Amino acid sequence: MSGIRAISSVHSWSFPKRSELLIYDKSSVRHLEPFIDTSRATVFDTSLYSINVWAMLRGIRYGRPCMQTYLYGYIALVKPKVIVTLIDNSLPFYFINHRFPKATTIAIQNGRRDNFGRKPNTGFLDLLQIDHGWGKPTISHYCMFGEAEISLLRKYIRANFIATGNLQNNSYPQKPLTPRARPKISFVSSHPNLSHDLSTTALSHDTYMHTGNRTISFFEYYRIERDVAKVVGQYCAENNLDFHIVGKRPETTPQEHAFYAEALGEIPFTFHPCSSEGASYPRLLDSDVVVTVDSTIAYELFGRGKRVAFISVRGEAIGHSSIDFCRFASPLSTPDTGNNWTNTFDPMVIKSKLEFVRSSSQSEWEDATKSIAPQLVCFDEDNTRIRSLFTSLGLAR
Secondary structure (H helix, E strand, O other), X not given: OHHHHHOOOHHHHOOOOOOOEEEEOHHHHHHHOOOEOHHHOEEEOOOOOOOOHHHHHHHHHHOOOOHHHHHHHHHHHHOOOEEEEOOOOOHHHHHHHHHOOOOEEEEEOOOOOOOOEOOOOOOHHHHHOOOOOOOOOEEEEEEEOOHHHHHHHOOOOEEEEEEOOOXXXXXXXXXXXXXXXXXXXXXXXXXXXXXXXXXXOOOOOOEEEXXXXXXXXXXXXHHHHHHHHHHHHHHHHHOOOEEEEEOOOOOOOOHHHHHHHHHHOOOOOEEEOOOOXXXXXXXXXXOOXXXXXXXXHHHHHHHOOOOEEEEOOHHHHOOOOOOHHHOOOOOOOOOOEEOOEEOOOOHXXXXXXXXXXXXXXXXXXXXXXXXXXXXXXXXXXXXXXXXXXXXXXXXXX
16 A cells, blocks of 8 residues: 555656755755755655656666665756755765766765664664665765764765754854853753654663664663663752753653653653754753753754763663763763763762863863864854855855
């Protein structure tokens, strides 16, 4: 039935609109609208919910039917000069220039790159190292968070790398914090989307991820966030601080609030579901201290000078403390413990990190973080570098 539905829509039997701009995946469109006129673009749907028959037939010229050859067929019909994506961990994008070397391809990083995969040996770095028969992964421009991850992916991808930071983070101007009687400490949740089954919890022992051949359950991956949140809550209660948990999911995932409420018990906290995309930014920017295990948004705020404590203990919790990408500041090489981070779960150590982040002077904070933070995620207020790139290609609004 799904195959019939995929070719039964009007889109399936219409020739794709020719356009100088092709946006790779519809999820990228809303993020690009502030910078380019997306109404002029054609959009390639990576979900394959609706397959274009003409693109599928054209793709046969390039080999056996698969996502890669279907993409080639679609591009051959659209004939774009520029192809842009924000799903920068989608492997087929990196082989477009193998068949269409004159097209300008641009990937814009949308999350920190780890090596977890939904199936064994399918992490992003795993896939980049496999010979897929399409040549070396190559794109024209790769706009990445910072120099640290550029140094990592330069080993696997041929591109003009540009450190641009994160589009959403860059869109919020720097503003001074409003003084308050009780400092606000905000923990960033990474809870999974479980709205499809309200009986499921993040403490399930069902398979969630893989690293290499190792299977990781929801419980192994997420339990540590409850443990860390509890320590942070205790620290806040002991020091008369206002404790907040900034959720990752909307109210349609009520399990997220329950996940923390059960662990915190009588410890007071305020929970904020993520009511809309980007809603977490103003909440966290208005916090005196942000605490995380490994949230991307926390690294973004750290790059702009926000006081962030990193309790980077997920690798230890799943029994793989040696996994590089679970450690603080990966892929940079840093000690297990620093002024505002730790890679091991020890409540006393965690509280000492929180104390430094909260109580250090501004000069002490800057001295402790200035050599690391900008390398991880640079802050380019108002996205001047992305705008400059689009202007050079004749795409800017």
